[in-house]
Amino acid sequence: xxxxxxxxxxxxxxxxxxxxxxxxxxxxxxxxxxxxxxxxxxxxxxxxxxxxxxxxxxxxxxxxxxxxxxxxxxxxxxxxxxxxxxxxxxxxxxxxxxxxxxxxxxxxxx
Amino acid sequence: xxxxxxxxxxxxxxxxxxxxxxxxxxxxxxxxxxxxxxxxxxxxxxxxxxxxxxxxxxxxxxxxxxxxxxxxxxxxxxxxxxxxxxxxxxxxxxxxxxxxxxxxxxxxxxxxx
Numbered sequence: 001x002x003x004x005x006x007x008x009x010x011x012x013x014x015x016x017x018x019x020x021x022x023x024x025x026x027x028x029x030x031x032x033x034x035x036x037x038x039x040x041x042x043x044x045x046x047x048x049x050x051x052x053x054x055x056x057x058x059x060x061x062x063x064x065x066x067x068x069x070x071x072x073x074x075x076x077x078x079x080x081x082x083x084x085x086x087x088x089x090x091x092x093x094x095x096x097x098x099x100x101x102x103x104x105x106x107x108x109x110x
Numbered sequence: 111x112x113x114x115x116x117x118x119x120x121x122x123x124x125x126x127x128x129x130x131x132x133x134x135x136x137x138x139x140x141x142x143x144x145x146x147x148x149x150x151x152x153x154x155x156x157x158x159x160x161x162x163x164x165x166x167x168x169x170x171x172x173x174x175x176x177x178x179x180x181x182x183x184x185x186x187x188x189x190x191x192x193x194x195x196x197x198x199x200x201x202x203x204x205x206x207x208x209x210x211x212x213x214x215x216x217x218x219x220x221x222x223x
Contacts, residue, residue, distance in 0.1 A: 031209045042215040043199070050208065058210070090153060094209045097142055097161070099201075101154040 003027075006091050006102040013109055019078045021105050023091030031094040032074040034058075034066060036087040037104075043090065049074055081109045112137045112204045116214035123190055124222050131185040131217045133200035138178050141203040144211065145174050145185050148197045157198075158185070190221045 004025040013019050023032065034046040035058075045058030047066040055066050063085060065077045078085055086109045091102040113136045123129055133143070142161045146154040158167045158174040160183070166175040173186040183200060197218045201211040 033210070035213075040215075043201075043211075043213040045210055048208075048210060092154075097203070097209070098156055098159045099144065099154075099209070099211060100156060101146075103153040104151075 004091060004093055004100055004102040006089075006105050008105060009103065010106045011108070013081050013107070015081060015083060015109055017081050019081050019107065021076045021078075021089055021091075021107070023074045023076065023102060024072055025091075025093045025100075025102075026072065027093060027095060027100075028071055029093035029095050029100075030071065032068070033092045033094075033099070034064070034074065034076045035090045035092065036060065036085075037090060038087050046076065046089075047074075078107075081107075083109050085109050112140075112202060112212045114200060114202055114212050114214035116198075116200060116217050118217060119215070120218040120220075122220040122222060125190060125192060127190050127221075128186070128188050129190055129219075131187070131198050131200075131219070133183040133185070133214055135181045135183075135202045135212075137204060138181050139205035140178060141205060143174075143176055143183050143200060143202050145172075145183075146199045146201065148199060148216070150196075154199065187219075190219075192221050192223050194221050195219055 007022045030051045033048040035043045049068040089105045145157045160176045171188040197216040199216040201213040
């Protein structure tokens, strides 16, 4: 079955380290998104892409970057991890206006 | 800026009860509205998608309505079961946003046996 996967599912890193979270979908969807979910803030959009080589900033993009070299993958990189980036990160893709979510990555920055 | 509010933040009901979850949004210029379910430690599962031209959508015991002009949507759950316990989120796709969604913070539902 087609699906959207994220790895790792859990990650602990130290302040200042570079971290990359992977997102892979097998549906061949063009539109992909990264969100973070925090208590009191709900889900907030970090970055999104509408196709290969296309990337756009969301509402909380500072300290994050993405790249889109193929349709299936949209990796999210934290350039220099900060404690404020401790969160649960979700990747999503869109088909026929409906968003489908991955299982999430719980990131802890110590 | 579009804002989405869900009331109540938490709800506890006995099994078998019919219930309504509410979602309101500040800008009526939306393309669609989507209801999701999130179980603890899990991702979001899409429940229902309502296009802006539609008034309601149904799936099994779930019925979602949309009143775009008043900026409101409701999710009706019939004959609730303990397995319905989860957090329910609504999200709107604002006009001119591409495929981006704006989310509410969710309603945490507990159905007691």
